[in-house]
Amino acid sequence: MKTIFKNVLSGLSASVLMAGVAVAAPLANNSDAPDFKLPDTEGETVTLSDYKDKVVVLEWVNFTCPFVQKHYSKGHMQKLQDAYDDKGVEWFLINSGPEDAKKGSYNAAKFEELADEHSVEAEEILLDRDGKVGKAYGAMTTPHMVVINKGKVVYQGAIDDKKSTSADDIATSVNYVVKALDAVLEGKEVATPVTKGYGCGVKY
Amino acid sequence: MFKNVSKLLSVGGIAAVCLSSVNAGEAVRDGKVEAELMLKDTVLKAGGESWVAVAVRADAGWHTYWKNPGDMGVSTTVEWKAPEGVTIGELQYPAPHMFTMSIVKSLGYEGTVTLLAKVNVADDFVAEGGTASISGKVSWLVCSDEQCVPGDVQVVEDFSVAAEQKAGAKAELIVKAMEALPKVVEGAKAEMTLDGDNVVFKIMGVADLAAAELYVSAESMLQTGEKPEWKQVGGDGKSWQAKVKKSPYLSALPKDAELVLRKSNGEEILVAAAAGK
Numbered sequence: 379m380k381t382i383f384k385n386v387l388s389g390l391s392a393s394v395l396m397a398g399v400a401v402a403a404p405l406a407n408n409s410d411a412p413d414f415k416l417p418d419t420e421g422e423t424v425t426l427s428d429y430k431d432k433v434v435v436l437e438w439v440n441f442t443c444p445f446v447q448k449h450y451s452k453g454h455m456q457k458l459q460d461a462y463d464d465k466g467v468e469w470f471l472i473n474s475g476p477e478d479a480k481k482g483s484y485n486a487a488k489f490e491e492l493a494d495e496h497s498v499e500a501e502e503i504l505l506d507r508d509g510k511v512g513k514a515y516g517a518m519t520t521p522h523m524v525v526i527n528k529g530k531v532v533y534q535g536a537i538d539d540k541k542s543t544s545a546d547d548i549a550t551s552v553n554y555v556v557k558a559l560d561a562v563l564e565g566k567e568v569a570t571p572v573t574k575g576y577g578c579g580v581k582y
Numbered sequence: 583m584f585k586n587v588s589k590l591l592s593v594g595g596i597a598a599v600c601l602s603s604v605n606a607g608e609a610v611r612d613g614k615v616e617a618e619l620m621l622k623d624t625v626l627k628a629g630g631e632s633w634v635a636v637a638v639r640a641d642a643g644w645h646t647y648w649k650n651p652g653d654m655g656v657s658t659t660v661e662w663k664a665p666e667g668v669t670i671g672e673l674q675y676p677a678p679h680m681f682t683m684s685i686v687k688s689l690g691y692e693g694t695v696t697l698l699a700k701v702n703v704a705d706d707f708v709a710e711g712g713t714a715s716i717s718g719k720v721s722w723l724v725c726s727d728e729q730c731v732p733g734d735v736q737v738v739e740d741f742s743v744a745a746e747q748k749a750g751a752k753a754e755l756i757v758k759a760m761e762a763l764p765k766v767v768e769g770a771k772a773e774m775t776l777d778g779d780n781v782v783f784k785i786m787g788v789a790d791l792a793a794a795e796l797y798v799s800a801e802s803m804l805q806t807g808e809k810p811e812w813k814q815v816g817g818d819g820k821s822w823q824a825k826v827k828k829s830p831y832l833s834a835l836p837k838d839a840e841l842v843l844r845k846s847n848g849e850e851i852l853v854a855a856a857a858g859k
């Protein structure tokens with residue numbers, strides 16, 4: 379399905395959306411989350427602004443990336459997706475860049491297969507083929523994590539503080555996404571709203 | 583729709599590499615990269631000084647990373663193991679090159695890079711049985727335009743100890759690699775200050791910096807790939823100011839950092855920079 383960008387979307391930043399500029403930097407903390415409409419793997423369109431009253435997680439994904447595998451191979455990411463789903467958090471995976479199987483940017487059918495294989499517990503995998511959404515969010519790596527609270531960006535960056543590809547490091551890491559989600563769900567400020575992401579480069 | 587899929591995980595992830603016995607002086611491969619440990623002198627003397635090198639050879643189309651990898655990537659590192667009395671200095675990297683993938687910019691080396699460290703032998707060092715060895719666990723992330731793969735190998739080289747130091751078979755390669763490191767210019771120094779969204783460097787004692795490439799060893803200090811704005815200050819031809827956009831992740835400048843400058847004539851310079859007031 380074609381990605382359609384509409385320029386007026388309730389209460390959300392239209393400027394970034396229309397410009398589609400590469401920010402190569404995080405968005406200002408607490409700024410409006412750039413809205414988007416992206417197709418999922420079944421061809422249904424997901425519109426971010428439909429979730430403007432919710433807590434949303436965006437996770438940039440590429441299953442061929444060892445940093446992504448670190449968090450999926452032993453079920454850590456899936457556990458988080460499931461646990462926060464129970465708390466009403468909407469969790470979307472996004473794959474940015476043109477379709478190219480060699481780069482792990484697969485077609486919809488293959489992503490469905492991979493989601494099944496990995497027991498992904500997120501809502502959907504969204505396909506950002508022209509990369510506009512990834513660039514609007516300054517997503518440079520997989521994984522790259524964004525937490526949105528009622529339309530405002532409250533966390534952006536790394537999943538945790540250990541830049542490694544070993545799942546053994548997860549037990550001793552500080553998970554920034556967990557910290558941010560827990561703070562938001564308790565109505566508190568996110569203590570660390572921006573970190574530098576780590577991982578493989580997004581294949582724009 | 584992916585929720586409630588309760589199938590067990592079937593993903594292998596990255597398998598641990600099983601090391602077979604490592605032979606001294608041999609290059610060892612893991613995936614797309616082969617690494618080799620080399621000693622400039624294979625006969626060392628008590629109280630002497632020499633160099634150890636690790637050649638990291640990535641297959642064509644693949645690259646490894648500098649000390650500061652930039653927007654993504656992981657620096658190549660070596661975990662040394664040497665007998666007591668043999669000290670290995672800080673790992674020294676050649677000047678990096680930039681890899682651009684759309685908005686993602688990283689710093690490193692295509693193909694082969696040789697990393698170096700100084701070796702110091704204590705005055706009272708004695709090798710039991712006359713020989714000893716230096717080994718290193720070399721760890722890297724190697725990426726192509728298509729994917730990234732982490733890797734590590736254990737490499738080792740033997741040396742003996744005698745009254746006279748003696749160059750080994752790889753000495754010439756190591757001398758070449760030492761010459762390829764960015765040069766430390768006598769008397770050159772730099773000061774850095776934070777000025778709004780920029781880091782301003784004042785560099786003294788280096789000529790011909792107009793349009794030079796500037797890299798800094800500290801991660802998350804500068805916006806990777808931003809060109810510095812150069813200005814000559816003072817009339818000696820060796821005083822410069824470079825204004826570079828800071829990284830969005832920088833909150834305070836580190837006390838010191840290494841500046842690597844590549845002049846437009848290709849010459850590469852290393853300058854120690856200290857934070858100013």
